[in-house]
Amino acid sequence: MTELLRVSQLSKIYGDNKVVDSMTFELVEKTSTALIGPNGAGKTTALSMMAGLVTPTEGTVLLKEEENKDSRASIGFLPQYPKFFPWLTAIEFTEMAARLSGVDSRIVQSEAQKTLEFVGLGDAMKKRIGTFSGGMKQRLGLAQAVVHKPKLLLLDEPVSALDPVGRRQVMNLLKELQQQTTILYSTHILNDAEEMTDQLLFLRKGELVENGSLSSIKEKYANPRILIEFESVEEAARFLSISTWTLASKNNFVSIDPSHQQIGMTEVLAALHADSFRIRKVEWQTANLEEIFMKVVMSS
Amino acid sequence: MKNTGVLVQKEFREHSRNFKLYWIPIVFIILGIVEPVTNHYLPQIMESVGNLPEGSDFMWPQFQGTDIFVSLMGQYQLIGILIIILAFMGSISGERKSGTATLLYVRPMSFVSYFFSKWIVINAIVLGSLWAGFLAASYYIRILFGPVAFGDILKFVGTYSLWIVFAVTVVLTLSASLSTGAAAGLSILILFVFQVLDSVIGAFWTVSPWKLSIYATYPLQGDSVPTGYWMSLTLTVVLIVLLFILGAYMSKRNASKTTV
Numbered sequence: 001m002t003e004l005l006r007v008s009q010l011s012k013i014y015g016d017n018k019v020v021d022s023m024t025f026e027l028v029e030k031t032s033t034a035l036i037g038p039n040g041a042g043k044t045t046a047l048s049m050m051a052g053l054v055t056p057t058e059g060t061v062l063l064k065e066e067e068n069k070d071s072r073a074s075i076g077f078l079p080q081y082p083k084f085f086p087w088l089t090a091i092e093f094t095e096m097a098a099r100l101s102g103v104d105s106r107i108v109q110s111e112a113q114k115t116l117e118f119v120g121l122g123d124a125m126k127k128r129i130g131t132f133s134g135g136m137k138q139r140l141g142l143a144q145a146v147v148h149k150p151k152l153l154l155l156d157e158p159v160s161a162l163d164p165v166g167r168r169q170v171m172n173l174l175k176e177l178q179q180q181t182t183i184l185y186s187t188h189i190l191n192d193a194e195e196m197t198d199q200l201l202f203l204r205k206g207e208l209v210e211n212g213s214l215s216s217i218k219e220k221y222a223n224p225r226i227l228i229e230f231e232s233v234e235e236a237a238r239f240l241s242i243s244t245w246t247l248a249s250k251n252n253f254v255s256i257d258p259s260h261q262q263i264g265m266t267e268v269l270a271a272l273h274a275d276s277f278r279i280r281k282v283e284w285q286t287a288n289l290e291e292i293f294m295k296v297v298m299s300s
Numbered sequence: 301m302k303n304t305g306v307l308v309q310k311e312f313r314e315h316s317r318n319f320k321l322y323w324i325p326i327v328f329i330i331l332g333i334v335e336p337v338t339n340h341y342l343p344q345i346m347e348s349v350g351n352l353p354e355g356s357d358f359m360w361p362q363f364q365g366t367d368i369f370v371s372l373m374g375q376y377q378l379i380g381i382l383i384i385i386l387a388f389m390g391s392i393s394g395e396r397k398s399g400t401a402t403l404l405y406v407r408p409m410s411f412v413s414y415f416f417s418k419w420i421v422i423n424a425i426v427l428g429s430l431w432a433g434f435l436a437a438s439y440y441i442r443i444l445f446g447p448v449a450f451g452d453i454l455k456f457v458g459t460y461s462l463w464i465v466f467a468v469t470v471v472l473t474l475s476a477s478l479s480t481g482a483a484a485g486l487s488i489l490i491l492f493v494f495q496v497l498d499s500v501i502g503a504f505w506t507v508s509p510w511k512l513s514i515y516a517t518y519p520l521q522g523d524s525v526p527t528g529y530w531m532s533l534t535l536t537v538v539l540i541v542l543l544f545i546l547g548a549y550m551s552k553r554n555a556s557k558t559t560v
Contacts, residue, residue, distance in 0.1 A: 044560055048556070048560050051406045052405075052406060053402065053405055053406055053555065053556055053558065053560065054556040055556060070408035072406055072407055072408040072409075073407075073408040075406070077403075077406040079399070079402055079403075079560045080560070081399070082399075082402075082403060083398055083399035083400045083402065083403070083559070084400060084403070085310075085314065085400050087313065087314060087317035087318060088310075088313065092313070096306055096309075096310055097403065097407065099303070099306040100303050100306055100307075100404065100407040100408070100409050101407050101408065102408060144403060156560070
């Protein structure tokens with residue numbers, strides 16, 4: 001568990017507008033962290049500051065062991081909509097990116113080729129980028145971000161512009177990269193975040209409102225419920241009249257909050273069975289990441 | 301500066317693939333050929349297509365080869381500089397606007413190298429075009445008007461080239477500092493309007509980059525070195541250096557304005 005990146009009190013103020021407000025967090029080596037927040041929360045600005053593109057108004061971004069070096073050499077950055085020089089071929093662009101990032105000139109060519117093959121552009125590497133489709137550009141974007149084997153990979157909405165097939169392919173590439181490098185990516189597609197995340201950062205109006213592991217955040221916001229669907233409203237009413245638990249009901253549904261009462265699924269099933277209630281379904285519900293997202297973002 | 305080579309290669313590829321490397325020299329060469337040819341055949345051209353009334357007789361001026369060089373320079377002052385402004389006004393601002401600069405700026409790249417790579421490649425294209433144009437012109441001038449001393453041509457083109465480098469630096473520095481439109485507008489102001497102002501009220505001073513194009517013609521007119529010639533050269537070099545420093549600084553300062 002070596003710390004790789006320490007961001008402290010990072011702020012960006014444009015006029016009166018605090019786009020990023022005193023963001024503080026650390027990233028551990030070889031973990032993936034999702035930066036989650038609604039549109040306009042400051043995700044892109046925060047990533048741009050970490051990439052060295054935007055100068056922070058206040059605060060620091062410190063990449064470990066790189067204190068005397070240009071930290072941009074150890075960072076790979078993929079903007080949300082990467083723009084390329086259309087008159088270059090994929091291999092020319094990737095080689096240029098590698099050279100600029102300080103890859104040894106003797107291995108630039110082979111590294112660029114390997115990277116393009118890795119992202120699935122092996123057959124298209126001699127084509128002009130101007131002829132590329134959106135999905136191909138996104139993969140090329142990934143290639144230029146990883147060709148110099150950065151310690152930290154910053155990805156701004158890496159899959160949100162892609163169709164489901166492209167999204168799946170890029171997610172699989174990211175999962176492979178996860179083994180070798182530290183990834184910080186912003187997203188508002190929460191299924192993706194759930195799939196490859198060790199740490200979650202929730203950003204709301206520029207403020208970091210939640211920071212923790214996926215499981216700890218889930219636990220905090222999960223809000224479990226046992227939901228019973230009765231066959232009729234009368235049956236639900238009968239259950240309400242007998243039960244001693246704190247309940248909430250609507251039509252033929254009854255929900256039980258098990259957290260403050262010592263109730264589990266077993267107790268509920270036993271009670272239903274004892275008085276032969278006619279039921280359709282009993283379900284243990286926890287909030288998924290989307291509901292947690294709504295909860296975190298909406299609460300003020 | 302270790303990345304300069306990579307960036308210079310990128311600039312050359314860019315200008316070769318958007319054909320600026322080819323069409324700019326072609327335009328300069330065409331201007332260089334057309335100027336002596338039309339001037340030489342002017343009486344015949346006017347006779348056949350000029351719609352002159354029957355029996356009209358003009359005294360056509362007797363041009364010397366040196367006059368043609370000066371009038372060709374007049375063409376480059378207008379069309380040549382306009383080409384420089386239009387072709388290169390977006391060199392840096394355009395990369396910022398389109399977002400193609402983003403993937404360069406996030407790399408460990410020095411903005412001095414970045415600015416230098418553009419400056420050297422644009423100057424190479426423009427000066428190459430200018431020299432090719434004057435070379436083509438001197439061939440036709442030699443045939444049609446007789447030889448002009450090579451040393452005089454060299455002095456003339458040399459002085460004029462410094463003015464062109466100044467023009468390129470102005471355009472590039474403005475492109476680094478402002479948006480493409482504003483860069484174009486201010487370039488026109490500095491390179492055309494100031495030129496006119498300098499010739500209207502410039503009698504009060506002798507040292508100015510805008511006087512270089514006039515001073516450049518002194519060897520062709522058989523004059524002695526004009527007052528303020530060397531000081532103007534020195535001032536222009538100093539201004540080019542200062543503009544270069546400003547341009548590199550402004551590229552860095554405006555880096556965060558690139559489209560992410």
